[in-house]
Amino acid sequence: MKHHQYLPLAAATLLLAGCGTNLLSRNEEIQVGKEGARGIEQKYRLSTNQADNALVQRIGNRLTSANNLSDWPWTFKVIDDPMVNAVSLPGGPIYVFRGLLDATNRNESELAGIIGHEIAHIEKRHAAKQYSNQVVAGTIISVGTGGSVQTAAQIANLFIQLEYSRGDEYEADSAAIAYMHRAGYDPYGLVRFFEKLMAMQKEGRGNVITNNLRTHPLTSARIERAKAEIARITEAISRDNEALDMIRTE
Numbered sequence: 001m002k003h004h005q006y007l008p009l010a011a012a013t014l015l016l017a018g019c020g021t022n023l024l025s026r027n028e029e030i031q032v033g034k035e036g037a038r039g040i041e042q043k044y045r046l047s048t049n050q051a052d053n054a055l056v057q058r059i060g061n062r063l064t065s066a067n068n069l070s071d072w073p074w075t076f077k078v079i080d081d082p083m084v085n086a087v088s089l090p091g092g093p094i095y096v097f098r099g100l101l102d103a104t105n106r107n108e109s110e111l112a113g114i115i116g117h118e119i120a121h122i123e124k125r126h127a128a129k130q131y132s133n134q135v136v137a138g139t140i141i142s143v144g145t146g147g148s149v150q151t152a153a154q155i156a157n158l159f160i161q162l163e164y165s166r167g168d169e170y171e172a173d174s175a176a177i178a179y180m181h182r183a184g185y186d187p188y189g190l191v192r193f194f195e196k197l198m199a200m201q202k203e204g205r206g207n208v209i210t211n212n213l214r215t216h217p218l219t220s221a222r223i224e225r226a227k228a229e230i231a232r233i234t235e236a237i238s239r240d241n242e243a244l245d246m247i248r249t250e
């Protein structure tokens with residue numbers, strides 16, 4: 001029998017009250033994510049393609065180590081499934097679907113855009129805002145009271161279907177752009193990936209794009225916003241460099 005940690009009763013009571021954000025401690029979030037990861041790995045088959053796994057891990061590690069991110073136990077895995085999808089769970093687990101690798105032709109900057117976006121959801125603890133939702137609260141509480149196979153599956157489904165607010169999506173895009181820039185990736189990779197998804201939808205191939213990428217509001221407005229954000233971040237950095245040059249030449 002597996003050992004399970006339990007949410008303190010006080011946390012469960014707060015969850016039932018359905019208020020506020022960050023009701024779970026970091027360790028509790030990590031536990032929810034681990035339980036959800038177990039469910040995802042029961043639901044889907046992990047890819048055994050070493051090159052694909054190494055690619056996704058390399059990008060994830062480069063983004064997290066270049067950005068002084070919180071010390072979450074990050075994991076980056078590939079799911080052997082043709083859907084164009086990526087899923088993040090609280091506390092560190094990130095899954096990239098083989099269909100997404102195919103859609104990007106394994107282009108590193110495009111993948112860094114979407115992996116950076118998922119990293120941002122975890123780092124900014126966006127899932128915590130959903131804990132006031134009754135379904136989420138109920139499932140999270142059941143982790144504290146047993147952690148059966150069923151709850152692992154429920155948590156997995158919850159995060160596969162989770163819809164973040166537009167504000168959180170925009171915040172994750174902005175963070176992804178900054179992460180990419182600092183890690184030495186071309187931030188336009190994110191824009192190119194969005195444009196590919198839009199093209200797929202226009203060509204009637206949108207059915208392979210899963211809900212959680214499609215419902216991330218994928219609009220021209222979102223793409224224009226990402227472009228403006230790239231300009232803002234790269235300008236800010238070149239201004240810093242100019243200032244440094246002036247200091248150096250003085």
Ligand SMILES: [Zn+2]
Nearest residue numbers: 164169172216
């Ligand atoms: Zn998102």
